[in-house]
Amino acid sequence: MAEKEYCKMISRSTPGPGDGGRTGSWRVLRPIIDNDKCIPAKTGKKSCFNCWLYCPDCVVSKTIPPTIDLEYCKGCGICAEECPADAIEMVSEASQNVEEK
Amino acid sequence: MHHIIESGNVAAATGVKLSRAQVIAAYPITPQTPLTEKLSEFVESGELDAEYIPVESEHSAMAVCIAASTAGTRAFTATSANGLLYMNEQLHWAVGARLPVVMCVANRGVGAPWTVWNDQQDSMSQRDVGWIQLYANDHQQIIDSVIKAFRLAQTVSVPVMVCYDGYLLSHTYMPFEQPDQQKVDAFLPSFTPKHFLNPEEPGNFNTVTLPDIRPGVSGAIEPGYIEIRHNLHQDLRGALDAYKEIDEEFAQEFGRGGNPFVEQYKCDDAACVAVCIGSLSYQLRDVIDSLRQEGIKVGVMGVQMYRPFPDEAIVEALADKSSVVVFEKALSYGNQGPLYGDIKSALYSCSSRPRIQNYILGLGGREIQTQQLMDALRRCCSSPDAIEDTPRWIGLKL
Numbered sequence: 001m002a003e004k005e006y007c008k009m010i011s012r013s014t015p016g017p018g019d020g021g022r023t024g025s026w027r028v029l030r031p032i033i034d035n036d037k038c039i040p041a042k043t044g045k046k047s048c049f050n051c052w053l054y055c056p057d058c059v060v061s062k063t064i065p066p067t068i069d070l071e072y073c074k075g076c077g078i079c080a081e082e083c084p085a086d087a088i089e090m091v092s093e094a095s096q097n098v099e100e101k
Numbered sequence: 102m103h104h105i106i107e108s109g110n111v112a113a114a115t116g117v118k119l120s121r122a123q124v125i126a127a128y129p130i131t132p133q134t135p136l137t138e139k140l141s142e143f144v145e146s147g148e149l150d151a152e153y154i155p156v157e158s159e160h161s162a163m164a165v166c167i168a169a170s171t172a173g174t175r176a177f178t179a180t181s182a183n184g185l186l187y188m189n190e191q192l193h194w195a196v197g198a199r200l201p202v203v204m205c206v207a208n209r210g211v212g213a214p215w216t217v218w219n220d221q222q223d224s225m226s227q228r229d230v231g232w233i234q235l236y237a238n239d240h241q242q243i244i245d246s247v248i249k250a251f252r253l254a255q256t257v258s259v260p261v262m263v264c265y266d267g268y269l270l271s272h273t274y275m276p277f278e279q280p281d282q283q284k285v286d287a288f289l290p291s292f293t294p295k296h297f298l299n300p301e302e303p304g305n306f307n308t309v310t311l312p313d314i315r316p317g318v319s320g321a322i323e324p325g326y327i328e329i330r331h332n333l334h335q336d337l338r339g340a341l342d343a344y345k346e347i348d349e350e351f352a353q354e355f356g357r358g359g360n361p362f363v364e365q366y367k368c369d370d371a372a373c374v375a376v377c378i379g380s381l382s383y384q385l386r387d388v389i390d391s392l393r394q395e396g397i398k399v400g401v402m403g404v405q406m407y408r409p410f411p412d413e414a415i416v417e418a419l420a421d422k423s424s425v426v427v428f429e430k431a432l433s434y435g436n437q438g439p440l441y442g443d444i445k446s447a448l449y450s451c452s453s454r455p456r457i458q459n460y461i462l463g464l465g466g467r468e469i470q471t472q473q474l475m476d477a478l479r480r481c482c483s484s485p486d487a488i489e490d491t492p493r494w495i496g497l498k499l
């Protein structure tokens with residue numbers, strides 16, 4: 001059999017932030033973490049991290065306090081939905097842009 | 102190695118068993134049903150160590166094969182007609198994902214109106230999805246093609262359809278040789294696909310690609326959609342050579358084969374060659390013999406691989422003939438027979454080209470009579486000036 005190499009390309013990627021490009025630009029709503037309510041931030045203990053666990057794009061850090069990489073966060077709101085402490089609020093990206101300007 | 106007398110569907114099932122398919126998912130549809138019934142018997146009795154997954158539709162059957170193949174197993178399904186068309190979206194997926202699935206298609210006309218009888222509109226209409234298409238002319242070719250199909254699929258990472266005429270082959274009984282399991286095992290070793298679901302090496306498969314190339318998470322440049330599709334096309338063209346080699350190896354081991362692309366009968370000195378796909382090419386051999394007795398120099402050529410299209414073999418076989426007659430049980434509605442169009446296209450670059458006539462026949466199982474084929478060939482041989490670039494229909498009762 002000739003040693004031709006077949007199937008050099010498929011769409012295969014490693015799971016991680018940025019796998020789908022700079023998806024932060026898709027965001028309409030921005031998650032804001034209130035560290036006074038966030039369980040690991042409030043207690044200083046490595047606990048909960050539901051936001052980190054549930055984020056489909058792996059953009060929430062497992063740190064105290066957790067942080068969100070807005071370069072890739074699509075603003076889906078799953079973290080806010082899953083947070084047991086109600087510590088994440090989804091706010092309009094438009095209002096954030098105005099404040100930044 | 103021994104001969105058995107069985108139906109074409111059982112020939113296919115036996116080929117699947119000898120190929121040690123690991124996952125089978127199928128939904129019954131006439132005339133494919135006895136094939137999947139036989140496979141479920143093989144699995145139930147323990148003769149075939151496979152997972153048989155009954156599904157609620159053909160779309161799901163192909164989805165299961167896609168999942169099983171992505172996990173690195175040898176997957177098989179079979180269908181006919183509207184079942185094949187119900188799979189259509191998943192057929193594109195299986196080939197885009199480069200999964201070596203093998204599927205048998207017992208060719209049947211497509212509704213509406215309902216028909217369960219044979220023509221080839223079902224698989225011919227799927228010629229552009231990217232699957233490799235092999236067509237068998239008899240039971241021996243069915244069982245041999247299934248085994249070769251698994252080898253070809255895993256070699257080039259492209260799924261393969263093995264098509265054979267419904268009823269005419271699927272339900273008729275013929276003697277054929279059943280290859281030894283040991284020899285099939287040597288010819289078709291187990292394999293590890295280049296890409297498969299592996300917990301040691303997690304990956305996202307076939308997620309969205311962007312119009313352009315882009316860096317992946319690691320920073321390495323990842324191909325875009327068009328690069329991946331170009332690679333598929335290149336590999337399909339490469340599959341011609343791969344299949345030629347596989348067929349040669351099969352011929353050495355099993356003593357059959359050697360005509361991977363086209364099978365010619367009395368074509369060497371023929372001025373006119375009849376061309377078709379499937380069992381009709383064997384029916385035409387009797388017609389050729391009768392016409393030869395009348396002194397008409399005709400031959401017949403069966404096309405055994407339709408995709409990738411073996412254009413070089415077609416040109417070599419037909420370029421120096423004075424006329425070619427393409428009989429088809431399929432039609433690109435509003436245009437012409439698909440094989441006819443492909444053959445004309447292949448011959449376009451030749452300095453001298455045969456005149457070429459298209460006949461549409463046998464749709465929905467309309468009986469194809471020997472006399473009709475003789476009349477058509479006599480007409481094209483005796484008055485080549487009457488050959489025209491419009492399909493003629495055989496056996497229409499208007």
